[in-house]
Amino acid sequence: MSILHTVNKSPFEKNALSSCLGHTKSGDGVLLIEDAVYGALKGTKSSDQVEAAKSTVGLYVLGPDLAARGLAADRLLDGVTVVDYGGFVDLVAKYDTTQAWL
């Protein structure tokens, strides 16, 4: 059973992203939305943990939430895929189930 994990809280304010990454299994996906999009950035104190996860899980970030916050693609960690709302729906369909880390 593969899981799509969604995270919507900033990694600097809450530990939701860190906790989520600690509970993923190989083949899962992690989609960063709303304030969690800051977790997709290079050069932050949470970058190493996200970088380490990409060998086993798919990492995605919602483009409209990046744009709202002025975050350009060149600031993202390598290996993170930007998706739009249609891509969000595709991910939900692709994985067996979804878990929202509120």
Add this chain to the structure above:
Amino acid sequence: MSEAAGGGATSKKFLYVNRKAPYGTIYALESLEVVLIGAAFEQDVSLAFIDDGVFQLSKGQSTDAIGVKNFSPTYRALGDYEVTKLYVEKESLDERGLTLDDLMDVTYEDEDDDYEEKPSIRVVSRSELADIMAGQDVILSF
């Protein structure tokens, strides 16, 4: 506040502390609205941006695709309301991989210096910000 409401000459030092990123929650917008209301009472107003609050000042915000108001241009209008002190914490920028170049240009015209345009954003250390907080009459947190 009673002195100001009664037209007294004394103003109080107000500090608005911003600790949340914009758009994920309503705090950043609400803070800005209260700052603008407070500015009408001619108090000595400062803003502090710490933790995720530093993201409020990011350049290039565009909210078309998420269906909410982009309120970031309003920070650049604060100078017209004599809100000219925006303290941004250096440690919070560093933790988030940000520098002053990643933030919007916010300026004001200094009426005591031939209306020269000056930067409103001042990057300060955590300990300097502690001193700034210690010097306030009123602190409002968002």
